[in-house]
Amino acid sequence: MLSVLLLPLLFHACHGFLVDTPCPAPAPCQCDSSIHCERRHVISVPAAATSTSPKTFYALYLNGNSIKIIPKEAFKGYKISRLDLSHNPVTSLDPEAFSGLEDSLLELDLENTSLDFMPDSLATLTSLRRLNVKNNPIKSLPADIMAALGGSLLR
Numbered sequence: 001m002l003s004v005l006l007l008p009l010l011f012h013a014c015h016g017f018l019v020d021t022p023c024p025a026p027a028p029c030q031c032d033s034s035i036h037c038e039r040r041h042v043i044s045v046p047a048a049a050t051s052t053s054p055k056t057f058y059a060l061y062l063n064g065n066s067i068k069i070i071p072k073e074a075f076k077g078y079k080i081s082r083l084d085l086s087h088n089p090v091t092s093l094d095p096e097a098f099s100g101l102e103d104s105l106l107e108l109d110l111e112n113t114s115l116d117f118m119p120d121s122l123a124t125l126t127s128l129r130r131l132n133v134k135n136n137p138i139k140s141l142p143a144d145i146m147a148a149l150g151g152s153l154l155r
């Protein structure tokens, strides 16, 4: 009788174990089809675990944290098509911050991030289809970014 009850449990446990892919971001982040680091008092972009074949996630959510500085290669090791950095007091964005995401990033949310400039390097995100820069002190955007994004630009 006991084995009848235990078998489905064991099956579930093993099944769960097998399908779980490791979350590239450390706690307090959690993963499902996306990497969730939003509203967790995070003060810097969590370094991705190094992997020879990183899994692709839908998005990396870092919105609503206290991130001020986004250094060079901050997203190295993440494979994502959407990046949400909205509602962070970002004042410094390295020209090579998004290095590694050039071919994959489709959407970038920088709403309410205190940025007063946009680095030209944003133009290296050749797959980018949506850029949200609402509610920032940004004065101007590089012409090539404007041209590439056209109507999908939110500002």
Ligand SMILES: *[C@@H]1O[C@H](CO)[C@@H](O)[C@H](O)[C@H]1NC(C)=O
Binding pocket: 065, 087, 088, 089, 090, 112
């Ligand atoms: C803007 O972001 C800050 C955190 O940097 C947050 O405290 C504030 O509530 C946000 N403002 C809006 C309108 O969401």
